[in-house]
Amino acid sequence: MDLTAGSQADRDQEKAIRRRSLLKARQTMHPDLWREKSDRLCARLQSWEGFAQARTVLAYFSVRQEPDLSPLFHLPKRWGFPRCVEKEMVWHRWSPNGAGMPRAYPLQTGAFGIPEPHPLSLQLSPAEVDLILVPALACDVQGYRLGYGGGFYDRMLSAPQWRGKPTIGIVFEYARVPRLPRDPWDRPLHGICTETGLFLADG
Ligand SMILES: Nc1nc2c(c(=O)[nH]1)N(C=O)[C@@H](CNc1ccc(C(=O)N[C@@H](CCC(=O)O)C(=O)O)cc1)CN2
Numbered sequence: 001m002d003l004t005a006g007s008q009a010d011r012d013q014e015k016a017i018r019r020r021s022l023l024k025a026r027q028t029m030h031p032d033l034w035r036e037k038s039d040r041l042c043a044r045l046q047s048w049e050g051f052a053q054a055r056t057v058l059a060y061f062s063v064r065q066e067p068d069l070s071p072l073f074h075l076p077k078r079w080g081f082p083r084c085v086e087k088e089m090v091w092h093r094w095s096p097n098g099a100g101m102p103r104a105y106p107l108q109t110g111a112f113g114i115p116e117p118h119p120l121s122l123q124l125s126p127a128e129v130d131l132i133l134v135p136a137l138a139c140d141v142q143g144y145r146l147g148y149g150g151g152f153y154d155r156m157l158s159a160p161q162w163r164g165k166p167t168i169g170i171v172f173e174y175a176r177v178p179r180l181p182r183d184p185w186d187r188p189l190h191g192i193c194t195e196t197g198l199f200l201a202d203g
C-alpha cells in the first residue's frame, strides 16, 4: 500500500495529530526517567563504531525533553550545532567551555526558544561532517522521521552537499514506530538510535 497516496491535507492532518500525541508523551515523562533513558541512549551511541570513528558530528541542544546528548559533547570530537536563519540551518562549532576553540562565544536563544551557537562562532562546512544526529518526535523502522513541522532537516538533507551523509535519528524507544505518514519530500535516515540500541534502517 502506498502511504504517500491520499491528499496532502489528509497527511498534514495525520502528521499534526501524531506530533501532538508524541510531544505530550515525551513531555509527561518523569525527569528522572528522561535522564536515565538519555544516558542509556548516549552509551548506545558511544558503543557504535560509526560514532566512535566520526570526527565531526552534528547534534542539537535538547529541548522539550528530547533525548539529551550533552554528556557526549565532552568527547574529543568536533561538534556542530544549528542556528536557524529564516528557513535554513547554519552550522557552527561549539564545545563546553570553548575547549579546543580559538574563541568561546556564549550560546543564544533562537527563534524557537532553542539554544543556538553565537552567529560569530566558527562555521562548519558540509565537507567536514562525518555524522549527523537528527532530533525527531518519532522515526519509523525504515528511517522516516517526524519532526516539529518546520521542514528544516528535510530541506537540508535534500541539498546535494548533504546528500549521502550518515544520518541517525535520535528518539526514545517508544517513538520508534512501525510506520509514519510520508510526504513526497521525506527521505529516510540511515538509522535510529534509542536507549535500547542502534538500528540501521530496513532497506
Ligand atoms: N533541539 C532541536 N533543535 C533544533 C531542531 C529540533 O528538532 N530540535 N530543529 C529541527 O528541525 C530545528 C528547529 N526546528 C523547529 C521547527 C518548528 C518548531 C515549532 O515550534 N513549530 C511550531 C508549530 C509548527 C507547525 O506545526 O506548523 C510548534 O511546534 O509549536 C520548532 C523548532 C533546528 N534546531
Ligand SMILES: Nc1ncnc2c1ncn2[C@@H]1O[C@H](COP(=O)(O)OP(=O)(O)OP(=O)(O)O)[C@@H](O)[C@H]1O
Binding pocket: 015, 145, 146, 147, 148, 149, 150, 151, 152, 153, 154, 155, 158, 183, 185, 186
Ligand atoms: N526538500 C524540501 N524543499 C522545500 N521544502 C521542503 C522540503 N522538505 C520539506 N519542505 C517543506 O517543509 C514543510 C514541513 O515538512 P515536514 O512536515 O516533513 O517537517 P518535519 O520533518 O516534521 O520538520 P523538522 O525537519 O523541522 O523537524 C513542508 O510543508 C514542506 O513544504
